[in-house]
Every structure is written in structure tokens, then in C-alpha cells.
Amino acid sequence: MTRELTCVVCPAGCRITVEMDADGTITSITGNTCPRGKNYAENEVTHPVRTLTSTVSIDTEEGTKLIPVKTDRPIPKEKLFEAMEIVKSIRIKAPYKVGDVICPDFIEQGTNLVACKEFDK
Numbered sequence: 001m002t003r004e005l006t007c008v009v010c011p012a013g014c015r016i017t018v019e020m021d022a023d024g025t026i027t028s029i030t031g032n033t034c035p036r037g038k039n040y041a042e043n044e045v046t047h048p049v050r051t052l053t054s055t056v057s058i059d060t061e062e063g064t065k066l067i068p069v070k071t072d073r074p075i076p077k078e079k080l081f082e083a084m085e086i087v088k089s090i091r092i093k094a095p096y097k098v099g100d101v102i103c104p105d106f107i108e109q110g111t112n113l114v115a116c117k118e119f120d121k
């Protein structure tokens with residue numbers, strides 16, 4: 001089995017080819033131009049993760065706005081849908097600063113949903 005990937009670790013966007021045998025064991029990784037690309041490819045075919053980015057409703061003195069949010073570390077790709085359902089249900093009240101934790105232990109223990117914009121009132 002062959003997987004063709006585009007490495008997203010840096011803007012170079014190397015095309016990486018991962019060869020696997022029938023039981024999914026990686027037999028070769030080619031096309032990466034640095035070790036980070038090899039790590040990315042290994043993770044992508046065995047345990048893909050993504051940083052979730054979205055918005056959450058925030059009540060401010062000027063009415064309800066949307067505040068950009070993200071997870072402070074990547075979460076398993078298969079949990080993204082569940083995570084988005086939770087994000088849609090969250091409503092917070094200002095003030096919030098960049099980096100403030102909106103939801104601790106979000107989806108996974110040790111992963112936080114954090115604010116990416118400041119609303120001071």
C-alpha cells in the first residue's frame with residue numbers, strides 16, 4: 001500500500017511517499033527533505049492529529065461576538081467532529097485575553113481550548 005502526502009510542517013510542502021506492507025507496517029518513507037517530514041509522515045499514517053481552530057460565542061458589552069479559539073496541542077483527527085460539536089455548544093462571557101483557557105482538558109486530558117483574540121469587556 002502506498003500513501004502520498006504533502007508535508008505541512010513547513011512551507012516547503014514536500015511530497016512524501018509512504019510505503020506500507022499488508023499489515024500497515026511502514027517499509028519506506030521517501031520525498032522528505034528533513035527528519036521532521038519523516039516524523040510527520042509516520043504520524044500521519046499511524047496516528048494523525050490536527051490542531052482544532054474554530055470560533056466560540058462570547059457575550060460582550062457590545063453584544064454577542066465570535067472569538068477565535070484553538071486547541072493548545074493537536075488532537076486525534078478522529079476526534080475532530082466530536083470536538084466541533086462541543087465547541088458549537090460553548091458560550092463564554094468577556095473578558096478574555098489571548099491564551100486564556102476557555103475549556104480545560106478539552107477532548108483529551110492536558111489539552112486546552114484557548115482564546116486567540118482579546119475581548120476586554
Ligand code: SF4
Pocket residue numbers: 007008009010011012013014031032033034035036037038
Ligand atoms: S520534509 Fe522538512 S523541508 Fe519538507 S515540508 Fe516537511 S518539514 Fe519542510
